[in-house]
Amino acid sequence: MTSSSSSLTSYEFPEKLNLDMFLSTPPSTSADYTLHAVLVHSGGIHAGHYVVFINPKGDGKWCKFNDDVVSSCEKEDAIDRNYGGGGEQTSAYMLVYIRDSELGQCY
Numbered sequence: 001m002t003s004s005s006s007s008l009t010s011y012e013f014p015e016k017l018n019l020d021m022f023l024s025t026p027p028s029t030s031a032d033y034t035l036h037a038v039l040v041h042s043g044g045i046h047a048g049h050y051v052v053f054i055n056p057k058g059d060g061k062w063c064k065f066n067d068d069v070v071s072s073c074e075k076e077d078a079i080d081r082n083y084g085g086g087g088e089q090t091s092a093y094m095l096v097y098i099r100d101s102e103l104g105q106c107y
Contacts, residue, residue, distance in 0.1 A: 017032070034097065
């Protein structure tokens with residue numbers, strides 16, 4: 001199987017989501033969600049490397065987990081550089097959002 005970069009599509013994803021309009025009944029608290037983790041693959045279709053970016057407290061302070069190395073990083077590293085497509089070699093393949101009303105219970 002071969003793949004050319006011209007056939008890849010870039011997908012942007014938001015740091016914040018509001019899903020109120022998708023609920024059949026109005027929620028008691030707004031359905032606002034914050035991006036908590038971005039799982040990323042870099043490399044090609046036959047080989048590559050996986051890392052995860054985590055925003056532990058939902059406060060915009062991101063950490064990069066790369067094998068046994070954990071480091072702080074910028075939001076751009078976690079989000080903006082992982083849309084994939086075009087000539088990009090990194091793509092987010094899983095996003096984890098946490099409801100804002102539940103963030104305090106996650107740490």
